[in-house]
Amino acid sequence: MTQVVLVGLVCFLCPGMYNALNGMGGGGQVDRTTGNNANTALYSTFIVFGIAGGSIVNLCGVRWTIAISGLTYALYSGSYIYLNHTGSGSFTIAAGALLGIGAGIMWAAQGMIMVSYPREEEKGRYIAVFWIIFNLGGMLGGVLPFAINFHSDSNSLSDGVYIAFVILECLGAALGLALAPPSKVVRDDGTSVVMVKYTNAAKEAVEIVKLFLNPTMLALLPMCFTSNFFYSYQFGPVNASIFNIRTRGFNNIFYWGAQMAGAYALSFLLDNQNMTRRRRGLFAFGIVAVFFNVIWGGTLKQQLRYTHGPLPSGETTDYPGGLLDFMETKRASGPIILYMLYGLGDALYQNLAYWIIGSLTNDSQRLSRYSGFYKGIQSLGATVAWQLDAKNVSYLNQFIGNWVLLVISLFPMFYVVYNLTDHSEDPPLAVFEDVDKQSVASASYSVEKTV
Numbered sequence: 073m074t075q076v077v078l079v080g081l082v083c084f085l086c087p088g089m090y091n092a093l094n095g096m097g098g099g100g101q102v103d104r105t106t107g108n109n110a111n112t113a114l115y116s117t118f119i120v121f122g123i124a125g126g127s128i129v130n131l132c133g134v135r136w137t138i139a140i141s142g143l144t145y146a147l148y149s150g151s152y153i154y155l156n157h158t159g160s161g162s163f164t165i166a167a168g169a170l171l172g173i174g175a176g177i178m179w180a181a182q183g184m185i186m187v188s189y190p191r192e193e194e195k196g197r198y199i200a201v202f203w204i205i206f207n208l209g210g211m212l213g214g215v216l217p218f219a220i221n222f223h224s225d226s227n228s229l230s231d232g233v234y235i236a237f238v239i240l241e242c243l244g245a246a247l248g249l250a251l252a253p254p255s256k257v258v259r260d261d262g263t264s265v266v267m268v269k270y271t272n273a274a275k276e277a278v279e280i281v282k283l284f285l286n287p288t289m290l291a292l293l294p295m296c297f298t299s300n301f302f303y304s305y306q307f308g309p310v311n312a313s314i315f316n317i318r319t320r321g322f323n324n325i326f327y328w329g330a331q332m333a334g335a336y337a338l339s340f341l342l343d344n345q346n347m348t349r350r351r352r353g354l355f356a357f358g359i360v361a362v363f364f365n366v367i368w369g370g371t372l373k374q375q376l377r378y379t380h381g382p383l384p385s386g387e388t389t390d391y392p393g394g395l396l397d398f399m400e401t402k403r404a405s406g407p408i409i410l411y412m413l414y415g416l417g418d419a420l421y422q423n424l425a426y427w428i429i430g431s432l433t434n435d436s437q438r439l440s441r442y443s444g445f446y447k448g449i450q451s452l453g454a455t456v457a458w459q460l461d462a463k464n465v466s467y468l469n470q471f472i473g474n475w476v477l478l479v480i481s482l483f484p485m486f487y488v489v490y491n492l493t494d495h496s497e498d499p500p501l502a503v504f505e506d507v508d509k510q511s512v513a514s515a516s517y518s519v520e521k522t523v
Contacts, residue, residue, distance in 0.1 A: 088209015313381025
C-alpha cells in the first residue's frame with residue numbers, strides 16, 4: 073500500500089495539478105485555441121508513448137521514468153507564463169507534445185503499480201486509494217485559481233497561478249525518486265510482487281504488437297477510446313463557456329472531489345468477496361451505464377440553451393443571463409451540480425476500467441502493457457476530442473458524439489465483464505523469460521507501467 077500511496081502523491085502533484093489547470097478550459101485562457109492545440113499535441117504523442125510506455129518502464133525502471141516524466145508537467149504549466157507575456161502559443165504547444173511523452177510513460181508506471189501490487193481481493197481498494205489521492209490534487213488545484221482570481225474580472229489566469237503549479241509539479245517529480253523497485257516490494261501477506269528477472273527491447277517490441285492481436289484488448293478498445301473523450305466537452309463547452317473564471321475553479325473543487333467519493337464508494341462493490349468477480353463487475357457495469365446515460369440526458373437539456381461561450385472578440389456567452397457565478401445560487405446551482413456529477417461519472421467509469429484490466433492477469437509486466445494500451449487508446453480518443461473543439465465543431469455535435477461513443481463502448485465492455493473468471497489467468501508472482509547476460513547487464517529491473 074505504501075508504494076500505491078507514494079505514486080498517488082506523485083500524481084497528486086503532477087497530473088493532479090495538470091487536471092486542475094486543464095479543467096479551467098483552455099488552460100485558463102479566454103481563447104481556448106492554444107490550449108486545445110496543446111492538448112492535441114499532448115495526446116498525439118501520448119498515443120505512442122502510452123502504448124510503448126509499459127515497455128519503457130519494464131526496461132528502465134520505475135523511479136527515474138516517473139521522476140523525469142514529472143518534470144514535463146512543470147514545463148507545460150510554465151509555458152502558459154510565456155503565453156501570457158508574448159501571446160505566442162508555439163512554446164505551449166511544443167510543451168504539450170513533450171508532456172504527452174512524459175505522461176504516457178508515467179501513467180504506464182502508475183498503472184502497473186496500482187493493479188499489480190495488490191492481491192486479487194484488494195484491487196478495488198488499491199485503485200480507490202490511488203484515485204482519491206490523485207484527485208485530491210485536482211481538487212486542491214482548483215482552490216488556487218479560485219482563491220487567486222476571487223476578485224478578478226479577467227477571464228484568464230494570472231502568472232501567480234501558473235508559478236504555483238510549476239513549484240508543486242517539480243516537488244512531485246522529486247517524490248518519484250522515493251519509489252522502490254518492484255523487485256523489493258513485498259505484499260502484506262509476505263508474497264513478492266515480482267520475481268526478479270529481466271526483459272529486453274526486442275521482447276517488448278513483440279509484446280506491444282501482440283496487444284493489437286489480443287481479442288480481449290480489441291474488445292476493450294471502445295472503452296479505452298471513450299474514457300477521456302468527454303474531458304474536452306466538459307472543460308470547454310461547459311465549464312469555460314457558461315461560468316466566470318472564479319466559478320470555474322470553484323467547480324473543479326467539486327468535480328475532482330466527486331471523483332474521490334465515486335472511487336471510494338465503488339471500491340466496496342468491486343472488492344466484495346461475497347459475490348463472484350463476474351457478478352461484482354456486472355453490478356458495477358450497470359451502475360456506470362445507468363449513471364452516465366442519466367447525466368448525459370441532463371446535459372442535453374442544458375446544452376440546448378446556448379451555442380457558444382466567451383469569444384476572443386469580447387462577445388460573452390449566449391447562455392441565458394450571461395456567465396454564471398457561484399454566488400447566484402438560484403441560477404447556478406443546477407449547472408454546478410451537473411458539473412460535479414461529471415466528475416463522479418468519470419471516477420466510476422475509469423475505476424471500473426482499471427478493475428477490468430487488473431482482473432485479466434496478475435503479471436506485472438503484462439499489466440504494464442495493458443495499462444499502456446489503455447492510456448494510449450484513451451489518448452487517441454482525447455486527441456480527436458480536443459481537435460473537435462479546436463476546429464469549432466458545434467457544442468451540440470460535440471455533445472452528441474460523446475453520448476454516442478459512450479453507448480457504443482458499453483456493449484463490448486459488458487462482454488468482457490461477463491466473461492471474467494474468479495481468478496486471473498496467472499499466479500501473483502510474475503515469471504519472465506530469461507535473457508542473455510549481456511542483455512541483463514544493459515537492462516534495468518523489469519517494472520510496470522500506467523496517465
